[in-house]
Amino acid sequence: MFRRHRRLVTALTATLLATACTAGGGGSPADSGPKAEAPQTIEVWHGWSAPHEVKAFDDAVAGFRRLHPNITVKLVKGQDDTKILNAVRGGNPPDVVSSFSTNNVGQFCSSGALQDLTPFLQKDNVDLGIFPQAVQTYTQYKGARCTLPLLADDYALYTNKALMKGEQPPKTISELTALAKKLTVRNPDGSIKVAGFLPSDTYYEHVPEHIAPSFGVTWLNAQGRANFASDPGFTKYLRWQKSLLDWYGYDNVKKFVHSMGQEFEASNPFEKGKVAMAVDGEWRVKFLQQEAPKVQYATTPVPVNDDRQTTYGGGFVTGTVIGIPRGARHPQASWEFVKYMTTNTDALVTFANGLGNVPSTIPALSSPKLTLPPQFQTFLDVFKNPNSTTIPSTVNGGDFIVKFQSFVQDQWEPGKVSDLHQGLTKLDTQVDNALKLAGG
Amino acid sequence: MTGTTTLAARPPAVGSPPRATVRGPRGRRLLYWTATHAIAIAMAIMFLAPLVFMFLTAVMSANQTLTGALWPSSWHWENFGKALTTDDGVMLRWLLNTLVYAVLATVFMLISSVPVAYALARFRFRGRKTAFVLVITTMMLPPQVTIVPMYIVWARFHLTGTLWPLIIPMLFGDAFSIFLLRQFLVTIPREYADAARVDGCGEVRTMLRVILPMARPAIAAVALFQFFYAWNDYFGPLIYTKPQTWTLAVGLSTFRAAHHVEWNLTMAATLLTVLPVIIVFFLAQRVFIQGVTLTGVKG
Amino acid sequence: MAAVLTAGPATVVATRARRRHRIRVLAFMSPWLIGFSFFFAYPLAATVYFSFFRYNLFQLRPVGLTNYRFLFKDPYAWTAIKNTLWLVVVMVPSRVLFGLGLAQLLAKIKRGGNLLRAIFYLPFLIPPVAATVAFVFVVNPGTGPINGIAAKIGIHLPDWFNDPAWTKPGLTLLALWGIGDVMIILLAALLDVPKTLYEAAAIDGANAWQQFRRITLPTISPVLMFSVVTGVIQTLQYFTQAMVAANASQGNADQAGTTTAPGYPDGASLTFPQTLYNEGFQQFNMGYACVLALVLFAVAMVFTLILLRRFHAFGDDD
Structure with a gap:
């Protein structure tokens, strides 16, 4: 009785294995x-x-x-x-x-x-x-x-000359912050009419991977594990980002982001003159040429945090x-x-x-x-530029970025995180667990 | 039905003298009638509103759709044509794929499920009850439970990216259809089949000539349900198809992302997907409603 | 399945006739026998098997219980379980109650009843993807017409599918729009209640509520029960509407090449089948997806068994 069962189990396992191993076909030599x-x-x-x-x-x-x-x-x-x-x-x-x-x-x-x-x-x-x-x-x-x-x-800072009102493009984060406030124009109800610089992760290319490098972050540690809690760069980035966001008011930024146009169309807010400064990819030059040839603008490297001025000139x-x-x-x-x-x-x-x-x-x-x-x-x-950086590769792709971005967007920006260090530590664990699951 | 209690068996309700002294029973009935109808009409308006807005948005200009306007300032009937021809007429391809899936799945399902339902309803054999219980179980369990190994199998046969993983299983009986057909077939008195057998008909001929014509409403219902299931299916095509083999459901879900703020085109495409359903429904309303009733009540 | 192959009660029947009967049963049942084995029994067994492996369709490595352990550490899975539970607790009863209300209404209406019934039933048939896309647009603040109407009469509506707190209520509203199936089943049940019972009650002076409470409810309770249980089972598979609503409302955030966390906004629309889809077919952690499938199987099985108790009388008549 038992033997018969065992044979059945063996046969079944063999079938399963055969199925499992042949999916996809073999690799092909050159x-x-x-x-x-x-x-x-x-x-x-x-x-x-x-x-x-x-x-x-x-x-x-x-x-x-x-x-x-x-x-x-x-x-x-x-x-x-x-x-x-x-x-x-x-x-x-x-x-x-x-x-x-x-x-x-x-x-x-x-x-x-x-x-x-x-x-x-x-x-x-x-x-x-x-x-x-x-x-x-x-x-x-x-x-x-x-x-x-x-x-x-690669990424740099686009500045709209008309909206800059004669100001020079910022080189440091504190210059960027001051200008962002100065150049912002509000509607009577406090909502944003023209934004100086939107720090939110939800503004198109202002995702952490493009902005956080200005704070000198290291995404993964030497062991290939998440580094969000232990690298002070992330905390600096997040605190700066949140304080500027709060100056605008989270709801105002949310409203602005929801009503702005499509990133890759002529309705893009930078092309429309609704944003004075924005970090964007080099392709925007071509888009501006095609969609908004009248906009006068300049490009400069992304501003760096004040303690990292020697690295100015690099980017993502x-x-x-x-x-x-x-x-x-x-x-x-x-x-x-x-x-x-x-x-x-x-x-x-x-x-x-x-x-x-x-x-x-x-x-x-x-x-x-x-x-x-x-x-x-x-x-x-x-x-x-030698100071330019990229993000590391892992077995589960950009999962750590996705998780960090979702933390910033869903937890941090709306103000749901009371203890930042604790939140980042938890995030590290989640990223590492997912890496381990995928065999990293 | 269990638990049926008549009020007669209980002590008569006390302490509620008829209050119809001020307004006669007729006045109250009128009030009641008015209230019922008012609520019903309000509800009907609410149920139709999204469809109406969908239509009105579909004929607006792209810019107007972003204003929250109710009524089109100019009527853009060409939006329907645009939705159909955008991206080299990709919607027509989705439509074709959907039809292939829905028609083949329905035909295959009927060929395979009718005999099984017939056997479960008519034949006596050991294990029949077990088989029926298993049919109900497979009908109830979420399709996601077995999707991973199934995907692996179809990938092995290089059939992922096509509609076949959704169509081929229909050749081997669909649990819901078997269940519904069987529920109907057991209500047909045995005498009909017995009479046919006396006339010298074999089992297959009895089924085809005598029983199935009587089961026409149930067969129509399962066929329609299957067709609609395939037409509406999102999960299956999402897993298995690639852009060339997308069905309307999957294609439509990407339409919004591909056309961003052009809500008018998205709504036109949506309406074009809905339209066949509405037409078929009004043509075959009875079949549907009888079918649904059969799933729930005959127990 | 050996039982199916054996013939009926052992009376004195000629062996040939018995064998013919057996072959006939087998022939009629064969599509299902093959279908059940290949498309249900086998994949179920394989799901158990793969749950002990790390498998991305290229490399298969045994990992013991790692996938099971990860279930307890997976924040997405727990968010999804909470969301699905929310839907079971709120969406299912709302649908049954609303369906019952509409059915009651229809049962009372004589003229125009057929048209109303068709109107209430129709949204159920609209392809879920189309219904969701349309619904998201209609209630979309800023651009949607409903919002415009509400603003005019001074009501401030929530930002349904962009606000984590209102996403699931929004999905519930969408589900109430597609109430057709529940309503028709309950309507049929209501019309089946013998008229004589109401007449008797009216003579006894019972008011409308008492009639409902004492006659209607007990008579239709098996059907109500059926609606609740099938509602729960459907909700366990709830996938399309949640996924499409998230995609349609997110809209401007998507860009080829970048992926976003599932369940926009803030995981509020992440249902259990969606995590399974995400792990299995986006991340290709197929071993772990099998663990999720088994969890879903176990929970769905419990409710299926409840339903089966109701159907158990069916196979008995031989």
């Missing part, structure tokens, strides 16, 4: 699949969606199409990381994927969702030295290089990454595409010009063909 010269169609997923962005990518691909007439490239716009991961896990992925953020590179590489590109790089003798050091770092995870950089993004650096999913059907052609898009100077410059992004190779950065407005120079400088 020489599998149809040859790059064979006629074929590759599907490329990317995240851009605004018309000028979609066109810019298409223009950059034109050179590849001329070079490889046998490869038909099908571009699919508006994809995000969740959709990419779902497609890869479902065993039905596109041939090439690109992701807007580097947050999930750790997850992509450690899980094997994207293929290690090292064999391809070695086969074609690609010199990684053409990528700046920071960029080399954020495109790999613990030695597994599963992505390459496809243009980069990240970028779009591109890779080949596990299970892609045409890895050879996919690699040719990835290689061309990430290393070909002409392609990168065309793309950077069209998109208003920072080129991600050293030759392209110094290309004379870069034709962007003067305000763009700040972003090139920030990109090269």
Whole structure:
């Protein structure tokens, strides 16, 4: 009786294991699949969606199409990381994927969702030295290089000249705070008509990862664990952020944020002249050119906390990454595409010009063909600045950022946290628990 | 029904003399009638209001939708066309996917569930009660309970990203439909089937020729329920489909994010999703209401 | 399932006839037998199995009870349990009471009753995604028309789906709009109450409330019970409306590439099935998602058993 049961259990377990282990299919070495010269169609997923962005990518691909007439490239716009991961896990992925953020590179590489590109790089003798050091770092995870950089993004302070009323852009947090108050215009009922600088996490790009670096924060400690309670930078950032927020009044800020327009449309409040100073990505230069050509503005590095003035000039650096999913059907052609898009100077410059992004190779950065407005120079400088930082990769992607952001947005800003240190300690535990669950 | 008590069995209510001295019974009845109808009409207005607002918003200009206005200042009928053709007519693709899912799921469900319900209602065999209890159990348990291993299985067959993981299981009986059909089939007197058998009909022919025509209302109800279930399903397509295979439900949920402040287009798209449902409902109202009643009361 | 294959009571029946009967039963039942094994029994067993592993669809590692231990440390899961409990305690009774009220109203109305019944039933059929998107817009402060009307008559309505305190009441309101199913079932039950009982009571001088309390309620109580229990089971799976409401009201915050914490605003709309979805299909902690699935299974099973006691008479007639 017992024996029979045991056999049944063994059989069942075996079935389950067989199911479990074959999902997704095996990885493919650098020489599998149809040859790059064979006629074929590759599907490329990317995240851009605004018309000028979609066109810019298409223009950059034109050179590849001329070079490889046998490869038909099908571009699919508006994809995000969740959709990419779902497609890869479902065993039905596109041939090439690109992701807007580097947050999930750790997850992509450690899980094997994207293929290690090292064999391809070695086969074609690609010199990684053409990528700046920071960029080399954020495109790999613990030695597994599963992505390459496809243009980069960094952040700086945009100031609306008319609304600045002759003031110079701030360089320190205290200057920023004073100006924010001075430039704010209120309606008779106290609500905000023109905001000097909105410190809230809910204002588009004012998320902690873009602002907190000014306070010199270290996201994860040496052991790769959360650092929110032990790094005083976070506390300084939060206290500053909250005090300015309270000066506006939380409800006023909330009301303003809810009524402001769409970030990537002409209704954007900076473009509309409803905000005097805002931290934003370099792409805004292009958007302003397209959507609000009359707005006079300047760009300067993000102000730093008063105790860190020597680090002024740096900023938050990240970028779009591109890779080949596990299970892609045409890895050879996919690699040719990835290689061309990430290393070909002409392609990168065309793309950077069209998109208003920072080129991600050293030759392209110094290309004379870069034709962007003067305000763009700040972003090139920030990109090269040694004080610029990025965020670390983990096995569960940007989960620690998501949790911190939700803490700031839902607990801290509305004033639900009575003991900040205690709150941050609890947050650390939650982040670490989630990391451990995912095997980190 | 248990617990039925007649008042006659209880001591008559005391201490409540008829108060209808000031206003006669007729006046009170009139007042009561008026109150009931007033409440009913107010309720009906409230129930219809969101639909009306949806429609009015759908024909507004994009800017007007942000003002909280009630009445369109200009009528933009083209919004319906815009909603259908935006993003290269992606809504039409969602519609096609939804139809494929709903039609195939309904047909497959009928083919597989009718015989099972018939067996549960007509045949005597050991384990019948157990089987029926298990049918009810599977009907009641949340679909999320088994989703993880199912996803793994479908991923293994490379069928994630398609609608097949939602359609194929319908070939193997749907618990709710089996339950509902069985509830109806047991009410058909055995004599009909016996008579058919005397006439030399086999079991399959008895089912097809004699019993099923009598069960037409129940079959129509389960078919409609299945069709609507697929039409409305969000969880299943959310798990399994990719943008090319999205159904209306999943597509519509992304519509708002894709069109930001263009509430008029979002509402037009929403209304286009709702419209077929409203039409089918008014055509087949009786079937629906009988069907729902069957699920709850016949017990 | 061996029981199904064995024939009926052991009377003196010819073996051939018995075998034919057996084959016939098996043939008719086969779709369900296969369906039950492959789409229910197997995945349930597999859920238990995977709950002891860390599995992201690429790598499978045994981790013992780690996933179970994490359940007690997972803030999302506890938020979700609290929210789901809130919905069970508030939304379910509200729906049954409101459904009963509407059914009573319809039972009293003779002329135009069919039209009213159709109007009250209709919202139930509207696809949940569409109903939610529309509802979020209609009650949206600032842009929604309801808000405009309320402001005109001097009522300040809450910021429903952007305010953690009002999100679940907002969802309850949405659920009351889709009351159709409960209402129809209760209406049928009300109409089934024998008229003679009311006539007898009226002769005895019972007023409307007494009639309701002494006749209506006891007669329809099994149906009320059914509505409550199925309501609880439905609420345990409550997913679509919560998720769509969060997405639709969040609106301006989403951007490709960045993810936000589930259950906007501040976890107020996070239901239990949503954490399961989030862990299993966003984070791909599939082992842990299996633990959540088992919790859901256990709770749903309790209510299913309550319901089964009501149905137990069905299989008895042989």
